[in-house]
Amino acid sequence: MSENIIEFKQVTKYFSDKAAVCGLDLPIRRGELFVLVGASGSGKSTTLKMINALVAPDEGDVYFDGRRIKDYDIRALRHRIGYVLQQIALFPAMTVRQNIELMPDILGWRKSERRSRAESLLEMVGLPPAEYLGRYPHELSGGEQQRVGILRAIAARPAVLLMDEAFSALDPLSRTALQDILLDIHRQNETTIVFVTHNMHEALRLGDRIGVMRNGALVQNGRPSEIQNRPADDFVRAMFEQEQATPEQVLAAFERLNPQAREVVRRRINQAV
Incomplete structure (x- = not known):
């Protein structure tokens, strides 16, 4: 059995003569939580959709469990x-x-x-x-x-769970709670998860590995510590400087609230989750 459950080999996808994904080479290992992160239009959701054949590549091949996706019965594939x-x-x-x-x-x-x-x-x-x-x-x-x-x-x-901006519509505290649940699910079930987000803090919190996409290309691919400590270029470095609250910052802000304000937050969280 191959270490990689999903592989992109020189995959390109065009929309209206523009490459949404360009020359993508990417292995995703069996049992890992892999996060694709990038701005809107970077190609990450298109990449995800090629895994379950919602989008077909124009060039190259996507492999699932050692076999080209286009050679599967699509209905049977999606059951997995x-x-x-x-x-x-x-x-x-x-x-x-x-x-x-x-x-x-x-x-x-x-x-x-x-x-x-x-x-x-x-x-x-x-x-x-x-x-x-x-x-x-x-x-x-x-x-x-x-x-x-x-x-x-x-x-x-x-065999694989795909998640496309699954938590982006939630408030920060609810989002943190769902991230914790996802990490628990991953640990307990050892399911391969491919998670798409535009939030680098979320990527760092969840990912065993992270792939950073820009303009359809994979800019950097590595473990969270590698991405954070050795960003490939100024674009990747800038993603860490975006004004987005980390879970730790959210919790620190909660601790600074007076008891009455904390109770208001608790009620809102209970309503949300």
């Missing part, structure tokens, strides 16, 4: 890949249980197996099954919906 978007997109007429059990049901799991899986996943992210299994999406906060969206994507134990 979970996908989480910024827009949560839970099915509104389905309960939390039905949303989570959707892919296991499609794959023919027994009812008892589906129920057990849904309950264990909800417990893992701090949502009591007795309270949440029968709820509908409109009865959940934004943070709760995003948790259920992640659970739906991993319910059938996919």
